[in-house]
Amino acid sequence: MFVGNLQQALLNAENITTQKNIKVEVDKKITDSCGIDRQFDIYWEYELGGLTYKTVIECKDYASKVSMDKIDALIGKIRDIPDLKAVFATKKGYQSGAKNKAEKNKIDLLIVREQNDTDWTYDDGTPLIKKICINMHLLIPAYIHKFEPVLDSEWIKANNDIATESLINFSGLNNEIFIEDLIENERYSLHELASKLSEQEGKEYGVFKKTVKLEKAFIYHQDIKLKLVGYKIEYSVSKPINELIEMDFSKELVGVVEYLQKGTKKSIFRNGIIK
Numbered sequence: 001m002f003v004g005n006l007q008q009a010l011l012n013a014e015n016i017t018t019q020k021n022i023k024v025e026v027d028k029k030i031t032d033s034c035g036i037d038r039q040f041d042i043y044w045e046y047e048l049g050g051l052t053y054k055t056v057i058e059c060k061d062y063a064s065k066v067s068m069d070k071i072d073a074l075i076g077k078i079r080d081i082p083d084l085k086a087v088f089a090t091k092k093g094y095q096s097g098a099k100n101k102a103e104k105n106k107i108d109l110l111i112v113r114e115q116n117d118t119d120w121t122y123d124d125g126t127p128l129i130k131k132i133c134i135n136m137h138l139l140i141p142a143y144i145h146k147f148e149p150v151l152d153s154e155w156i157k158a159n160n161d162i163a164t165e166s167l168i169n170f171s172g173l174n175n176e177i178f179i180e181d182l183i184e185n186e187r188y189s190l191h192e193l194a195s196k197l198s199e200q201e202g203k204e205y206g207v208f209k210k211t212v213k214l215e216k217a218f219i220y221h222q223d224i225k226l227k228l229v230g231y232k233i234e235y236s237v238s239k240p241i242n243e244l245i246e247m248d249f250s251k252e253l254v255g256v257v258e259y260l261q262k263g264t265k266k267s268i269f270r271n272g273i274i275k
Contacts, residue, residue: 022046028056032080040077057087059112066090068097075105094260103261111258119256119267131248138241142197144174145207146234147190149219155227171221178220179228197235207236 028043040056047053058074060066071088078086088094088102089110102109120128174190181187188196197208213230220226251270258265267275 030056030081030084032077033082034080036080038077038081052083053085054083055085055087057089057110059089062090062092065092066094066098068095068101071098071101071105071107074107075101089257099260109260111260113256113258115250115253115256115267119253119265120250130250131246134245134247136241136243136245138243139198140238140240141191141194142235142237144190144194144197144233144235146232148232149226149228150230150232151219152227152229176221179231180218180220181214182216182218183214194235197233198237205237205239207234209234 022044023046024042024044026042027039029037029039030043031037041059042057043055045052045054056078060070062070066088071094074086074088078084085108086106087108087110089112091111091113093111094102094109099109101107120130122128174194177190179186179188179190179193209232211230211232214228217228218225219228254268254270256265256267269275
């Protein structure tokens with residue numbers, strides 16, 4: 001399983017599968033100049049400027065660091081195959097003798113591993129964001145069960161242009177009926193009033209009844225305007241909803257490819273992004 005994942009990670013890290021002029025083969029057999037078939041885990045070739053470039057990768061899932069004899073074995077496999085670039089990849093690292101042997105024979109060494117804490121910091125020690133935790137505290141607006149406006153009858157009589165049937169049919173949605181408080185210099189809908197009621201009750205929850213007196217206010221609905229001296233209201237306030245949302249970016253990081261000779265590394269994410 002690891003070798004298969006290792007092979008795919010290497011191909012992704014090099015953007016091999018996205019290149020149209022690159023031919024990729026797994027478990028490739030190449031006949032050397034002595035007529036012996038040599039098998040390699042990954043092989044790819046491409047043409048550039050009329051020249052053909054060939055690369056092989058040995059992917060090994062060893063439980064310990066790669067020893068020098070494993071590099072010697074790879075050197076023996078490629079010795080009689082001209083114009084072949086060799087790469088060795090493993091997950092635990094390499095012994096010092098293996099590193100020296102590979103460097104002298106121009107074999108690139110890779111480490112393909114799972115993430116660790118060093119992958120979440122820059123070279124200067126600046127930490128990267130690994131996890132974001134959002135503690136959501138959702139306040140639910142009060143639900144108004146009953147709203148009874150108390151009107152100024154004297155004002156209504158003085159403004160006899162208002163038809164009686166208009167008062168009888170005074171109904172509408174909570175975002176269509178507005179209260180204008182001239183003393184407080186406020187204008188709000190019944191929908192907005194529900195939010196104001198939630199804030200006023202603080203940490204108290206349940207059903208409430210309240211009578212509110214207004215000194216100078218009007219209630220509006222479409223083209224109707226009435227003098228308001230107060231209102232009676234019955235409403236309920238629900239408890240806030242608390243929810244913790246975690247975004248753990250480390251779960252998206254599939255693995256890391258280290259290029260030892262170059263001193264660089266590439267991070268491979270689950271969605272195909274490579275950094």
